[in-house]
Amino acid sequence: MKKTAKKIIDFKKQGKKITALTAYDYSSAKYFDKAGVDIILVGDSLAQVALGYGSTTEVSLEEMLVFTKAVARGAQNALVVADMPFMSYQVSLEQAAQNAGKFIQAGAQAVKIEGASPYIVQVVTHLTQSGIPVMGHLGFTPQYINTIGGHYVSGKNSSATFDILNMARALESAGAFSIVLEMVPQESSKFITQRLNIPTIGIGGGIFCDGQILVSDDILGKYDTFCPKFARQYSSLKDIIFNVARAYCNDVERGTFPSVAESFTLDFDEAQKLENYSQN
Ligand code: KIV
Numbered sequence: 466m467k468k469t470a471k472k473i474i475d476f477k478k479q480g481k482k483i484t485a486l487t488a489y490d491y492s493s494a495k496y497f498d499k500a501g502v503d504i505i506l507v508g509d510s511l512a513q514v515a516l517g518y519g520s521t522t523e524v525s526l527e528e529m530l531v532f533t534k535a536v537a538r539g540a541q542n543a544l545v546v547a548d549m550p551f552m553s554y555q556v557s558l559e560q561a562a563q564n565a566g567k568f569i570q571a572g573a574q575a576v577k578i579e580g581a582s583p584y585i586v587q588v589v590t591h592l593t594q595s596g597i598p599v600m601g602h603l604g605f606t607p608q609y610i611n612t613i614g615g616h617y618v619s620g621k622n623s624s625a626t627f628d629i630l631n632m633a634r635a636l637e638s639a640g641a642f643s644i645v646l647e648m649v650p651q652e653s654s655k656f657i658t659q660r661l662n663i664p665t666i667g668i669g670g671g672i673f674c675d676g677q678i679l680v681s682d683d684i685l686g687k688y689d690t691f692c693p694k695f696a697r698q699y700s701s702l703k704d705i706i707f708n709v710a711r712a713y714c715n716d717v718e719r720g721t722f723p724s725v726a727e728s729f730t731l732d733f734d735e736a737q738k739l740e741n742y743s744q745n
Contacts, residue, residue, distance in 0.1 A: 468503055468544040470575050470598035470642035476503070476675070477664040483643075483676025485666055486684070489515045489532045493681060494539030504666070505540050506577065506600075506678060507533045509548040509608070513690070514682040521607045522551040526564055529553075530571050537572025546600050547573035551608045554578050558591045565597045575599065577645065579606040581632035586639045593640030601636040603629050604670065605648040618669075620653035630657045637663050645678060646670035648695070669695030 476483050485504035488494040489511045497505055511532055512524035526549075533547045547568040554561035565576045575598035578588060589599045604619040620626045633644050643664045646654050651671025658665045658673055667674030682688035683696035689703050716722035731739070 467542055467574075470544065473504065473544060473643055474663055477662070483664055483666060485676055485678035486681045487511075487678070488536050488539070488681055491535045491539040494536040494543075494545075495541075497681070498540045498543045502543050503676070504678070505536055505543040505545050507536050507545065507547045507573065508577075508680065509550050510680050510682075512550075514680060514688045520610055521548075522610065524550050526550055526553045526567070530567060533568055533571040533573050544575060545573045546575045546577050547571070548577045554588055555584075558588060561588045562591055562595050562597075565592050565595075569597055575642065577602055579603075579608045581636050586635045589636055589639035589641050599636075599639075599641045600666075601633070601641040601644040602647065603632055603636075603644055603649075604646045607647075616648070618648045618650065620649045620657075626650075626653040626656055629653065630660055633657055633661055633665075637661055643676075646674055669693060 473483060483504065484502050485506060486497050486502050487506045487508035487510055488497055489507065494505055507529065509521040509524050509529065511529070512518040512521045515532070516524065516528065518524060529547065529550050533545070537545050549561075549564060549568070553564040561578075568576050576592065577600040578585060579602040581601065581603060589601065592599050605613070605616060610616075620629045629646070629649065636644055641663060643666055644661070645666045645668060646657065647667075648669040649657075649667070649671070651673055654665060654667055654670040655673035658675060664675035666676040666678050668678050668680075670677075679696050680688075683692055684699050686692075686698045686701035687703050687706070692698065713722070730736070
């Protein structure tokens with residue numbers, strides 16, 4: 466059965482840990498879904514891992530929509546959340562609602578937006594009141610990289626932890642159904658998680674979050690430009706991909722691919738006619 470934003474809140478009440486992964490294509494979404502992943506995020510991390518850009522700020526709304534449609538077609542049960550890209554919700558409430566609506570029409574059931582400035586809180590209120598569930602994102606927020614100045618851990622002392630808690634509470638009051646906590650010390654995440662009714666989903670947020678999310682290319686070992694400390698690699702897909710491509714090239718170059726079984730063949734008589742023709 467299709468999971469809903471409300472179901473994700475229920476998981477917190479039931480003490481069920483929430484599983485989340487990013488996906489960017491149909492077949493990955495299909496198998497993550499089959500494996501029981503609760504939330505599939507079409508993360509704007511696809512800027513780097515799927516499109517080869519330097520930062521999430523470079524991906525466009527149109528590009529995000531193509532990936533969202535592919536993922537939505539593969540996810541039968543998981544809640545599909547689409548990341549609203551940089552500058553797709555910052556200009557005005559109208560712009561935010563129009564663009565969020567495009568993600569819902571593309572097959573997502575919710576959107577994720579970063580930050581909790583007074584304006585962002587207004588955006589969350591506007592979207593949720595328009596019938597669009599919103600996931601918040603606090604701690605390290607990649608879309609703000611140019612103002613933050615680097616990949617830094619957030620909430621590194623008690624006062625910074627209170628700041629994140631206050632932002633999280635503002636998002637919760639505005640109607641957000643969950644909040645990603647990125648690169649936050651585990652003690653701080655615990656403190657925040659215990660004080661919210663909506664679930665926290667950690668990425669580098671430690672064990673006490675209500676759920677965990679990772680970039681799928683990191684856990685698959687597919688993206689080799691950078692792998693963060695908090696990502697656990699379960700495979701080395703990049704080596705598998707390399708070895709498969711190398712073996713294929715060898716077979717083609719040595720003339721051992723394709724075999725007869727991998728080819729189409731004529732009936733014997735028709736093949737014989739061609740053979741005789743070649744001999745004349
Ligand atoms: O874009 C992304 O992949 C994210 C993370 C929280 C996984 O926002």
